[in-house]
Amino acid sequence: xxxxxxxxxxxxxxxxxxxxxxxxxxxxxxxxxxxxxxxxxxxxxxxxxxxxxxxxxxxxxxxxxxxxxxxxxxxxxxxxxxxxxxxxxxxxxxxxxxxxxxxxxxxxxxxxxxxxxxxxxxx
Amino acid sequence: xxxxxxxxxxxxxxxxxxxxxxxxxxxxxxxxxxxxxxxxxxxxxxxxxxxxxxxxxxxxxxxxxxxxxxxxxxxxxxxxxxxxxxxxxxxxxxxxxxxxxxxxxxxxxxxxxxxxxxxxxxxxxxxxxxxxxxxxxxxxxxxxxxxxxxxxxxxxxxxxxxxxxxxxxxxxxxxxxxxxxxxxxxxxxxx
Ligand SMILES: Nc1nc2c(ncn2[C@@H]2O[C@H](COP(=O)(O)OP(=O)(O)OP(=O)(O)O)[C@@H](O)[C@H]2O)c(=O)[nH]1
Ligand SMILES: [Mg+2]
Numbered sequence: 001x002x003x004x005x006x007x008x009x010x011x012x013x014x015x016x017x018x019x020x021x022x023x024x025x026x027x028x029x030x031x032x033x034x035x036x037x038x039x040x041x042x043x044x045x046x047x048x049x050x051x052x053x054x055x056x057x058x059x060x061x062x063x064x065x066x067x068x069x070x071x072x073x074x075x076x077x078x079x080x081x082x083x084x085x086x087x088x089x090x091x092x093x094x095x096x097x098x099x100x101x102x103x104x105x106x107x108x109x110x111x112x113x114x115x116x117x118x119x120x121x122x123x
Numbered sequence: 124x125x126x127x128x129x130x131x132x133x134x135x136x137x138x139x140x141x142x143x144x145x146x147x148x149x150x151x152x153x154x155x156x157x158x159x160x161x162x163x164x165x166x167x168x169x170x171x172x173x174x175x176x177x178x179x180x181x182x183x184x185x186x187x188x189x190x191x192x193x194x195x196x197x198x199x200x201x202x203x204x205x206x207x208x209x210x211x212x213x214x215x216x217x218x219x220x221x222x223x224x225x226x227x228x229x230x231x232x233x234x235x236x237x238x239x240x241x242x243x244x245x246x247x248x249x250x251x252x253x254x255x256x257x258x259x260x261x262x263x264x265x266x267x268x269x270x271x272x273x274x275x276x277x278x279x280x281x282x283x284x285x286x287x288x289x290x291x292x293x294x295x296x297x298x299x300x301x302x303x304x305x306x307x308x309x310x311x312x313x314x
Contacts, residue, residue, distance in 0.1 A: 028167070036166075036221060037136035037205060065133045069193060069205070073162035078188065080167050098133045103225030106254055107311035111137060111202065111227070116304045118198030122297050 028080045030087030033100050036079055039065040040086050046094035055094075058085045062095055134197075138205045138225060139303065142248070143232035144240025145211035148260040148290035150192055152232060153206045156296035157194025161208070165190040168219045187215045191222070204300075209244065217247055228303050229255040232290065235266035238276050245277060254307055256284040258299045282310075 034040070040062045051059065054075065061071045072082035089095035104111060141149045153161045167186045189210055196204045207226075210216050229248050233241040241257070248255045259273055268276075270285035279285065284306050289295040 035225075037138060037225070039133040039136060041132065067136050067203075067205070069164060070162065070195075073164040073193075076164075078165050078167050101135070104135075104137045104227055106227045106307055109308070109311060111135075112304055112308050112311065114198060114200040114202045115137070115204060115227075116301065116308070118196070118200060118202065118204075119297055119301045119304065122196070123294060123301070 024081045024084040027084045030083040032083075032087040032090050032097065034068050034083045034086060034097065035100075036069040037067045038097050038100070039067050040071065040090070040095050040097045041065040042089075042095050043093060046089075046092065051094070055085055055089060058082070059089055059094055062086070062089075134201045134203045136203045136205055137227055138207055139300065140207050140209060140222065140226050140229040140253070141232065142209040142229055142241075142244040142255075143211070144234070144237070144242075144244070147211070147232040147234045147240060148262075149208040149211060149232055152230070152258075152260070152288075152290040152296050152299075153192060153194040153208050155291060155293040156206060156300060157196060159195050161192045161194050163190060163192040166219065166221075168215060170215055170218050189216050189219055191216070214243070217243075223251055223253060226253060228307055229253050230299055230303055231255050231257045233257055233259050233273065233277070234262060235259055235268050235273075236262070238273065242277070245279070249280075254303075254310055256286060256299070256303050256306055258286050258288045260290045261287055 041064065042059050042062045046059070058071055058075060061074050068079060068082055068086060071086060072079045075082055086095060090097055141152055143149055150161055165188050168189055169184050170187050191210055192208045194206045196206070198204065207222060209222065216222060231241050231244045231248065245255070245257070257273065257277060257279065259268065259270070261267070270287065273285050274283070284302055286299055286302050288299045
């Protein structure tokens with residue numbers, strides 16, 4: 001689902017060389033309503049060459065629908081900062097997401113059935 | 124904003140929390156059940172300082188970084204299950220609403236040599252009304268308890284399932300998840 005993260009510029013001692021907030025210009029409130037499991041997908045409608053490296057990498061990670069939390073893990077950035085970056089990509093049309101979904105209902109039998117069936121197949 | 128209306132294009136992600144005290148085997152469990160090596164990331168959460176409740180209007184909040192790990196299991200049904208490991212040592216995750224929101228349920232891992240390490244997670248899920256089961260990670264059988272002994276020691280509700288597992292074994296970890304989903308089914312069944 002996500003690509004390798006070799007492209008991140010890190011230093012073994014200092015960790016990531018760019019402070020997380022610099023990446024998002026200090027912003028922590030994304031303009032789009034994203035949660036940790038919101039799926040984001042690149043639309044293919046933007047030239048990656050025109051994007052900041054962090055945005056380009058985030059976009060690259062969302063080639064297939066990928067949740068915010070996986071993008072954050074690969075970018076090595078806090079989830080709040082990752083939400084800002086992904087939100088920027090959505091605003092400029094480079095990526096898209098689904099409408100906010102209601103929280104999974106633990107009593108929704110169709111979801112439980114899909115999980116039960118899927119898990120049992122792994123046994 | 125323009126959302127993508129073709130929601131078929133996006134798999135449905137659901138989450139189950141893997142909790143318990145420090146070092147009980149949460150990351151090991153996630154790695155065994157997951158199709159990927161556990162990934163880790165962090166979130167910045169706002170924590171209201173304690174003891175300022177009566178100072179109306181006084182801004183006394185700070186942010187704390189909470190690190191967590193997670194794994195993933197993809198199903199053919201367009202559902203993707205994420206397993207979120209709660210931070211072991213850090214109490215701040217109790218203030219992190221987004222972690223619990225939308226979780227189908229939780230596995231509370233317990234180390235039989237120190238069951239009390241998992242009290243805090245049990246109290247938390249009980250108070251939040253999150254459905255959970257307790258899985259005793261047997262650690263090479265260092266200590267063997269019967270599930271009923273664990274239930275008594277942890278003062279669990281009779282409806283909360285208690286199972287034994289080996290967090291290093293993927294079949295065993297998957298069986299725990301099956302037991303959780305089965306108990307969600309029973310809880311969902313109208314009486
Ligand atoms: N012998 C044995 N060792 C285990 C088992 N489960 C976990 N361990 C070991 O116990 C240690 C802690 O396991 P982790 O999976 O890191 O525990 P954790 O709950 O994620 O720990 P924190 O995130 O630090 O709270 C590791 O060294 C594991 O290899 C088990 O079933 N048997
Ligand atoms: Mg861990």
